[in-house]
Amino acid sequence: xxxxxxxxxxxxxxxxxxxxxxxxxxxxxxxxxxxxxxxxxxxxxxxxxxxxxxxxxxxxxxxxxxxxxxxxxxxxxxxxxxxxxxxxxxxxxxxxxxxxxxxxxxxxxxxxxxxxxxxxxxxxxxxxxxxxxxxxxxxxxxxxxxxxxxxxxxxxxxxxxxxxxxxxxxxxxxxxxxxxxxxxxxxxxxxxxxxxxxxxxxxxxxxxxxxxxxxxxxxxxxxxxxxxxxxxxxxxxxxxxxxxxxxxxxxxxxxxxxxxxxxxxxxxxxxxxxxxxxxxxxxxxxxxxxxxxxxxxxxxxxxxxxxxxxxxxxxxxxxxxxxxxxxxxxxxxxxxxxxxxxxxxxxxxxxxxxxxxxxxxxxxxxxxxxxxxxxxxxxxxxxxxxxxxxxxxxxxxxxxxxxxxxxxxxxxxxxxxxxxxxxxxxxxxxxxxxxxxxxxxxxxxxxxxxxxxxxxxxxxxxxxxxxxxxxxxxxxxxxxxxxxxxxxxx
Numbered sequence: 001x002x003x004x005x006x007x008x009x010x011x012x013x014x015x016x017x018x019x020x021x022x023x024x025x026x027x028x029x030x031x032x033x034x035x036x037x038x039x040x041x042x043x044x045x046x047x048x049x050x051x052x053x054x055x056x057x058x059x060x061x062x063x064x065x066x067x068x069x070x071x072x073x074x075x076x077x078x079x080x081x082x083x084x085x086x087x088x089x090x091x092x093x094x095x096x097x098x099x100x101x102x103x104x105x106x107x108x109x110x111x112x113x114x115x116x117x118x119x120x121x122x123x124x125x126x127x128x129x130x131x132x133x134x135x136x137x138x139x140x141x142x143x144x145x146x147x148x149x150x151x152x153x154x155x156x157x158x159x160x161x162x163x164x165x166x167x168x169x170x171x172x173x174x175x176x177x178x179x180x181x182x183x184x185x186x187x188x189x190x191x192x193x194x195x196x197x198x199x200x201x202x203x204x205x206x207x208x209x210x211x212x213x214x215x216x217x218x219x220x221x222x223x224x225x226x227x228x229x230x231x232x233x234x235x236x237x238x239x240x241x242x243x244x245x246x247x248x249x250x251x252x253x254x255x256x257x258x259x260x261x262x263x264x265x266x267x268x269x270x271x272x273x274x275x276x277x278x279x280x281x282x283x284x285x286x287x288x289x290x291x292x293x294x295x296x297x298x299x300x301x302x303x304x305x306x307x308x309x310x311x312x313x314x315x316x317x318x319x320x321x322x323x324x325x326x327x328x329x330x331x332x333x334x335x336x337x338x339x340x341x342x343x344x345x346x347x348x349x350x351x352x353x354x355x356x357x358x359x360x361x362x363x364x365x366x367x368x369x370x371x372x373x374x375x376x377x378x379x380x381x382x383x384x385x386x387x388x389x390x391x392x393x394x395x396x397x398x399x400x401x402x403x404x405x406x407x408x409x410x411x412x413x414x415x416x417x418x419x420x421x422x423x424x425x426x427x428x429x430x431x432x433x434x435x436x437x438x439x440x441x442x443x444x445x446x447x448x449x450x451x452x453x454x455x456x457x458x459x460x461x462x463x464x465x466x467x468x469x470x471x472x473x474x475x476x477x478x479x480x481x482x483x484x485x486x487x488x489x490x
Contacts (some may be wrong), residue, residue, distance in 0.1 A: 002026065008034045010062055013102040017308065018055075021098070027052035030059070032209045037185060038063060042203045045187040046210035053187045054095045055379075057081070057155045062096065062181070064153060065128055066103035072126040076150040078131035080178065081104075082171060083117040084162040086111040086133060086281060087288070092157065093131045100129060110146075113281040120145050134162070134170035141177065148177040156186045156198070161332075163193035175202045223385065225358065225371040234349055236376035239322055242299050245389040246316035247291065249300045249335050250461045253322040261321070262301040269391035271372050272299035285460060288312070298389060312336075317384075320348040323357070327364035327434035346383060370441055 006015045018024065026034065029045060029052050037060035039042045045056060062247035063081050081096075083089040093109045101109045108122040110132035117141070123130075128139070130146070140146045154175065156162070163173055165364050175184075175198070186205050188195050199206065226236045240263050242248060252258040256277040262274035273287035273296075290296035290310050300312075304324065315337045326332050330348075337344025350358050350371065364367065372380050 003031050003371055005030075005059070009038055011066075011103070012032070013353075014059060014062060015101040017098045019199045023055070027055075028052060029209065033207075034059060035056075036207045037460045038182075040064065040183055042183060042206040043185045044199055044206040044208045045185065046191070046204060046208070050372045052262045054092055054305075055156065057157070057185045057187060058085060058092070058096050058099060060185075060265055061129065061153050062099045062103050062105060063157060065103060068148070068152060070128075072106070072128060072150070073150065074124045074126045074144050075125055075144075076148070077123075077130040077148075077152050079153045079155075080148065080156040080174075081129065081131040081157060082137075082162070082174065083131060083132065083157050083276075084111055084165055084167060087284065087305070088158060089131045089133055090285070095337055096129060096131065105129060107131065110136050110140060112139075116140065134167045136175060137174060138170055148174065149179065151178040151182055153183045153443075154178050154185070156184075157187075159186050159188035159198065160193065160328075161479070162192045163195050164328075168194050168198065171198065173200075177246050181441060220343045221334060222343075222345045223367050223369045224335075224380075225346065225350055225362075225369050226347055226381070227350045227352070227355070227371045228374065228376045229352065231351070233375055234351060237349060237374065237381065238319065239268060239270070240376040241317065241319050242272070243386060244317065244385045245298070245387050247300075247312060247314055247315040249302055249315055249336050250319045250321050251302055251304070251324070253303065253324070255303055257322070258301045258303050262299070266297075266394050267300070269393065270299055270389070271297040271394075272301055272393050273297040275300055275302040275305060277303065277305050285443065288405055296412065299449075304333065314342070316344060318346045320346070322352065323348055323354060323361065327361050330361055330365050347384070398400075 004015075004025055005018055005023070008031065010018075015024075027235065033043050033045050033056045037057065043057075045053060053059060061079050068078070070078050074272050081089075081092055089201070090461070093107050097108045103129040106126065107129045109125045110119050110123075110130055112133060112135050116136065119136070119140065121442075123140070127134070130305055137462070141148070156171065159171075162168060184206075186199060186203060191199065208421075218348050226237060228237055238261070241249060251276065252261060252262065255278045258276045259275045259278075262272040267273040271290075273290050275284060275287055279287070287297070287300070291298075291300045318334055318337045320330070320333060324333060335348045337346060348358065354373075372378075374381055
């Protein structure tokens with residue numbers, strides 16, 4: 001039996017905001033944590049990916065900050081959420097924003113990879129909740145653009161991933177900058193790599209809610225291991241798995257391979273985008289927006305940067321094109337499907353030399369699955385992929401910018417040098433020095449303005465003459481061209 005948000009004491013404006021998004025009933029982690037977090041208790045929440053942790057801390061943060069009615073001050077937020085990646089920070093802010101707006105609060109994000117000017121403007125204009133990655137937040141603190149003196153509620157999301165990325169020293173400094181008496185909530189899949197020390201140091205008698213084992217697989221997630229005989233068979237299988245009509249995420253180990261596969265699938269009529277560490281924030285946002293759009297890309301080819309914090313509705317299939325090195329990454333990758341109670345499938349593609357390592361990793365992840373030997377046309381693959389999406393013509397590649405040729409006339413008579421050579425055929429020795437014909441003079445004096453070569457370039461094709469020998473001949477020719485009685489240029 002499910003419990004509604006209204007029954008848990010969530011304020012009406014937030015209930016209405018959630019209902020507008022089709023969210024009326026609480027998931028288990030929300031149902032268990034909200035009574036304590038709404039009451040102001042410190043909370044330690046442990047739950048697997050996709051279990052609904054974001055709403056579990058967003059609802060009490062917005063509710064309690066709005067109830068405090070603190071005056072908004074420039075650069076002094078009252079709520080702080082720390083996240084390990086830009087994608088996760090953006091996702092959290094997207095969940096917070098509608099509820100915050102319903103309660104008259106403002107939200108902004110702070111992370112690296114983008115210019116900080118926009119973040120500065122938002123902070124100086126005054127915000128209530130900041131969703132931040134530790135590195136950029138510390139930079140802004142050192143510049144005195146933001147102060148954490150007024151923070152009443154602090155949340156650490158995906159604390160174990162922050163530990164994996166080496167962020168805990170920065171997180172510790174940030175938490176030290178917040179008031180000791182504030183409410184703190186920490187959500188993490190595991191408490192290893194120093195996360196337990198954060199809990200002991202910064203949480204005050206926290207209420208612990210651990211609904212499942214940290215490494216347990218999601219119940220509605222179905223795992224498949226497809227074994228192939230060769231790299232060529234693997235390539236064909238991956239294209240078949242990508243060809244379905246629903247959204248799917250394909251995970252690769254390297255940035256280069258992710259980019260390469262996305263281009264290859266798109267060229268094959270399967271619209272795809274990539275997501276990895278080499279992309280700018282604008283490129284990441286654009287690709288995620290395309291993947292989320294109804295008429296956008298159906299396939300996201302990603303490295304592990306997308307394993308945390310990227311939530312897109314209705315991802316029906318996750319494919320481990322390259323199995324990860326360890327089981328935690330495997331679980332977080334897999335968690336991009338079967339989110340928030342939905343069904344989902346996960347396929348791991350396995351070459352013969354990967355069998356032993358894959359078997360050990362699945363044991364650590366507590367996943368029991370019988371491998372199946374397949375090809376791209378096997379019935380098991382057809383059944384999983386289902387209806388194929390229609391072929392979509394790739395967008396034409398942009399025409400390469402033509403480099404402006406530094407030659408006279410942009411190509412007339414093959415420009416400066418060619419003009420001088422052409423003059424050679426018409427005026428004999430005049431073309432030889434580049435000075436005796438109007439064609440040569442145009443290529444020499446007008447070459448730069450017309451996109452031609454320099455004077456020196458023209459001379460390199462002719463017999464060298466000293467400047468002292470050329471000067472009298474030039475004066476004689478200029479004098480011959482002046483009308484009688486015309487004043488001298490000198």
